[in-house]
Amino acid sequence: MARSQPRILILGGGYAGLHLARLCATHFSRIASITLIDASDHWCERIRFHQLAAGQELPRYAYAQILSSLNVEFVQAQVESIQPKERSVTARSSNGNLQAIDYDYLVLALGSRIVAPPGLQSMLTLNDAAQAEIIHDRLKAISKPKVLLVGAGLSGLECAFELAETYPEARITLADSGRLRPMNQPGGFSREAIQYLQAAAERLGIDWRSDSRAIASGNEVVTFADGTTEAFDLCVLTAGFRPSPLISAAGLEVDERGCALVETDLSCKGYPEVLAIGDCAAISTASSGPLRMSCAAALPAAMGAVNTLVARLNGELAPEFAFHYVFRNVSIGRHDGLIQFVSSHDIPMSEIWTGRKAAEWKDFICKCTVAELGLGEEPLMPHEPPQNIFPGLLAMQKLYETPRRSGEMRTEHGFTTG
Incomplete structure (x- = not known):
């Protein structure tokens, strides 16, 4: 028997998921029930985790408090499986109980995590606030620590710079599996930008190791592919972001990284009622090309998902998602x-x-x-x-415009609202 209202279920309360919950509350609170599931009980600025690692304080926002004011249900639980054919999700609550939660529309906003390859599992990461604080606690406990950061992407760069500024007595080494050079391609830096980054690293005393791919770690020593080694007191892996394995395990189509393959309206291939946004989605637009994992792409994608949900609830064709890097x-x-x-x-x-x-x-x-x-x-x-x-x-700016709404919404659930 059909429910009186459709349920919109959001998996993940990161930048994309939390923004989507707010947007859904604004546009659907009278005509749909909205539920957000996350394993944590609070939200914290992930793009500032390097500051937490350096000992700075960041506010934490309780999901229950944020979402209750929006009339959005919050379920603190670890999602264990997704059954798209049954339109159901299985989650384990904090007390250990399993529960099945069904949905009419599902949005995957599961984000990404650093996944250590074989041989590097002992390294710390910046996957969550707790690990960032562990890094800080260990730094405080060691005099003139030798810190090795493995991975020189944006996360590695910002962490290296932050720690070097906060702990000038520390010896900071940044291990880059490649070599930073000017690239006139997506994700690249200009020559002037690279020169500035390299000068900043030199000024802060950072030892920037190029062409240094870590292959093993143990006994406070990292071994690189060329046979060289680097001793450390603290080692942090800052590369290797991967989406949740739940997506591929659900039988949804994924790319080589495990990100959900989506249509131009952000729906998963073969499942128009399942959308994917943020780091866990392989999104590409005509105006931007493939989107990299980033907060910059997460919030606009949430708006794109709302536009698609508006169209679904109206029984209309969903608009194509657009994005522009700036x-x-x-x-x-x-x-x-x-x-x-x-x-x-x-x-x-x-x-x-x-x-x-x-x-x-x-x-x-x-x-x-x-x-x-x-x-x-x-x-x-x-x-x-x-x-x-x-x-x-x-x-x-156009991506943040309010989604259009018709005077009356009609759905397959048989209800209408003015």
């Missing part, structure tokens, strides 16, 4: 930074910001994100963006 932010401690302006396809432009101006812009973007989630005040823009990126900013 810039990439790198923190270099609390008073320095790098802003790499990019094309809509994330290809670096010649324009960069550095120094305090970049640090203030990065902090502004982080605060904007918190404000977008309804957890803080909208900050004032510290600097006017370059004129040549305004078209990209305007294109992105």
